[in-house]
Amino acid sequence: xxxxxxxxxxxxxxxxxxxxxxxxxxxxxxxxxxxxxxxxxxxxxxxxxxxxxxxxxxxxxxxxxxxxxxxxxxxxxxxxxxxxxxxxxxxxxxxxxxxxxxxxxxxxxxxxxxxxxxxxxxxxxxxxxxxxxxxxxxxxxxxxxxxxxxxxxxxxxxxxxxxxxxxxxxxxxxxxxxxxxxxxxxxxxxxxxxxxxxxxxxxxxxxxxxxxxxxxxxxxxxxxxxxxxxxxxxxxxxxxxxxxxxxxxxxxxxxxxxxxxxxxxx
Amino acid sequence: xxxxxxxxxxxxxxxxxxxxxxxxxxxxxxxxxxxxxxxxxxxxxxxxxxxxxxxxxxxxxxxxxxxxxxxxxxxxxxxxxxxxxxxxxxxxxxxxxxxxxxxxxxxxxxxxxxxxxxxxxxxxxxxxxxxxxxxxxxxxxxxxxxxxxxxxxxxxxxxxxxxxxxxxxxxxxxxxxxxxxxxxxxxxxxxxxxxxxxxxxxxxxxxxxxxxxxxxxxxxxxxxxxxxxxxxxxxxxxxxxxxxxxxxxxxxxxxxxxxxxxxxxxxxxxxxxxxxxxxxxxxxxx
Numbered sequence: 001x002x003x004x005x006x007x008x009x010x011x012x013x014x015x016x017x018x019x020x021x022x023x024x025x026x027x028x029x030x031x032x033x034x035x036x037x038x039x040x041x042x043x044x045x046x047x048x049x050x051x052x053x054x055x056x057x058x059x060x061x062x063x064x065x066x067x068x069x070x071x072x073x074x075x076x077x078x079x080x081x082x083x084x085x086x087x088x089x090x091x092x093x094x095x096x097x098x099x100x101x102x103x104x105x106x107x108x109x110x111x112x113x114x115x116x117x118x119x120x121x122x123x124x125x126x127x128x129x130x131x132x133x134x135x136x137x138x139x140x141x142x143x144x145x146x147x148x149x150x151x152x153x154x155x156x157x158x159x160x161x162x163x164x165x166x167x168x169x170x171x172x173x174x175x176x177x178x179x180x181x182x183x184x185x186x187x188x189x190x191x192x193x194x195x196x197x198x199x200x201x202x203x204x205x206x207x208x209x210x211x212x213x214x215x216x217x218x219x220x221x222x223x224x225x226x227x228x229x230x231x232x233x234x235x236x237x238x239x240x241x242x243x244x245x246x247x248x249x250x251x252x253x254x255x256x257x258x259x260x261x262x263x264x265x266x
Numbered sequence: 267x268x269x270x271x272x273x274x275x276x277x278x279x280x281x282x283x284x285x286x287x288x289x290x291x292x293x294x295x296x297x298x299x300x301x302x303x304x305x306x307x308x309x310x311x312x313x314x315x316x317x318x319x320x321x322x323x324x325x326x327x328x329x330x331x332x333x334x335x336x337x338x339x340x341x342x343x344x345x346x347x348x349x350x351x352x353x354x355x356x357x358x359x360x361x362x363x364x365x366x367x368x369x370x371x372x373x374x375x376x377x378x379x380x381x382x383x384x385x386x387x388x389x390x391x392x393x394x395x396x397x398x399x400x401x402x403x404x405x406x407x408x409x410x411x412x413x414x415x416x417x418x419x420x421x422x423x424x425x426x427x428x429x430x431x432x433x434x435x436x437x438x439x440x441x442x443x444x445x446x447x448x449x450x451x452x453x454x455x456x457x458x459x460x461x462x463x464x465x466x467x468x469x470x471x472x473x474x475x476x477x478x479x480x481x482x483x484x485x486x487x488x489x490x491x492x493x494x495x496x497x498x499x500x501x502x503x504x505x506x507x508x509x510x511x512x513x514x515x516x517x518x519x520x521x522x523x524x525x526x527x528x529x530x531x532x533x534x535x536x537x538x539x540x541x542x543x544x545x546x547x548x549x550x551x552x
Contacts, residue, residue, distance in 0.1 A: 049444055051440065051443065051444060054373060054374055078446045078447075078448065079446065080446075081443070081444050081445060081446040082444060082445035082446035082447075083446060086444065086445065087440075087441070087444045089437050089440070089441065091437050094436050094437035094438055095437050095438055095441050096438055096441075097438045097442070097455075097456045097459075098438075098460075099459050099460075100455070100456070108447070108451075108455070109445040109446070109447070112445065112446050112447050112448075112451070113446055158441075158445070
């Protein structure tokens with residue numbers, strides 16, 4: 001068990017944004033968290049890394065690798081962030097400090113986690129860029145010189161730089177066109193196979209869920225209304241809201257929503 | 267520099283002004299330095315037999331009411347005026363930038379405490395603080411600098427804080443935090459370069475104001491004390507001879523006007539170069 005969220009409630013004084021949510025992510029699996037905008041998906045994912053905005057309180061327990069992250073000190077948290085747990089965000093433009101090169105970004109994060117030899121860090125930068133199919137020369141480029149797809153590739157390289165146990169991918173394809181989006185997900189899936197990390201994949205796009213997810217949880221208004229294996233959720237949804245969501249994303253091919261072919265119809 | 271400042275398009279209004287301002291400021295500074303290292307006349311040596319002389323080869327700008335060489339005093343006065351203005355500015359930056367960074371980045375009660383302190387300082391106009399301080403600690407250029415720092419750091423702290431508040435909401439700061447960088451590193455390496463341009467612009471515009479403030483307070487006797495040469499004090503010394511030797515007032519007056527003008531031109535140029543509104547989108551590069 002990589003991540004176990006137990007009875008977590010998040011909210012400010014006025015309003016509860018996430019209510020009594022529990023979920024568990026196994027080692028190396030692709031866990032999709034699906035829901036409309038504003039359903040609390042991102043808030044929940046931010047709570048895992050203690051990244052919530054000030055003013056939001058968390059109740060409950062979040063165990064990451066057996067440690068309760070909500071009880072860790074700031075300093076201990078810094079050793080977890082980036083090293084064991086990393087994030088990829090939707091906004092690839094905003095994810096990079098504009099006046100630092102790609103190489104400087106990658107270098108800095110290795111340095112922050114105790115890689116002191118510059119040669120080793122340089123090698124790490126090169127390897128990271130190659131692993132996502134980019135040329136090494138991009139290391140000396142500034143973020144605005146790269147295209148959206150390239151930037152999102154660098155984000156993936158950055159997230160996987162120190163071989164974390166869990167990557168939280170928060171709507172990473174939303175700002176990309178569908179071709180680049182698919183390439184990014186292919187890449188993420190390939191890198192997941194290579195590194196064996198678990199992925200918490202936050203999305204509202206059923207196509208991606210259908211193709212990549214192992215397990216799914218559906219969130220609505222701060223609560224998880226249904227969760228289970230991909231085929232169970234997609235082919236036999238229990239909750240009316242899940243049914244509604246699946247119906248709203250029709251499949252062109254014959255067969256079940258999860259992509260399985262029904263017997264005799266293939 | 268390459269990335270967060272930009273080349274101005276040719277023919278842009280302030281382009282030549284910036285170059286001119288930098289060159290002339292550099293020349294003035296070089297002159298004051300030269301005067302410091304190579305003194306032809308003792309700036310405080312009085313010579314009552316040779317007072318109020320006109321231009322001559324020995325004294326290019328003549329002598330003042332105590333027979334001191336005006337050119338030497340002008341250069342050394344520039345060193346006092348510009349030097350202490352820079353000192354005041356640097357000290358204000360050194361206090362204002364870190365406090366703004368910390369207040370904006372930490373938010374919460376830290377921010378509130380910092381800003382209430384800043385508001386407290388802001389309640390006093392600079393001239394009043396200067397007069398009160400020299401009343402308490404005695405007149406002198408050091409106390410004048412202290413007074414200016416006390417008033418000026420607030421504007422930097424507020425500027426930096428507001429920029430940091432908006433910038434630290436952006437995702438690159440989130441990413442930096444998520445990748446385990448410490449708050450200090452994020453502030454120094456990721457946030458500070460963002461605000462450096464704005465701060466530089468404000469500082470260069472402030473430089474002119476500070477020079478003016480120091481010389482005007484010295485003029486009324488709160489700053490440099492005689493016999494130290496200082497432009498404002500020189501103006502004051504020359505006042506009784508306004509009708510017989512107007513040149514004695516014109517030289518330091520012109521010097522003040524010139525340097526303040528140049529500082530403002532430099533500020534305008536930097537303002538154009540670090541244009542904040544256009545920097546948000548990177549359209550101009552693509």
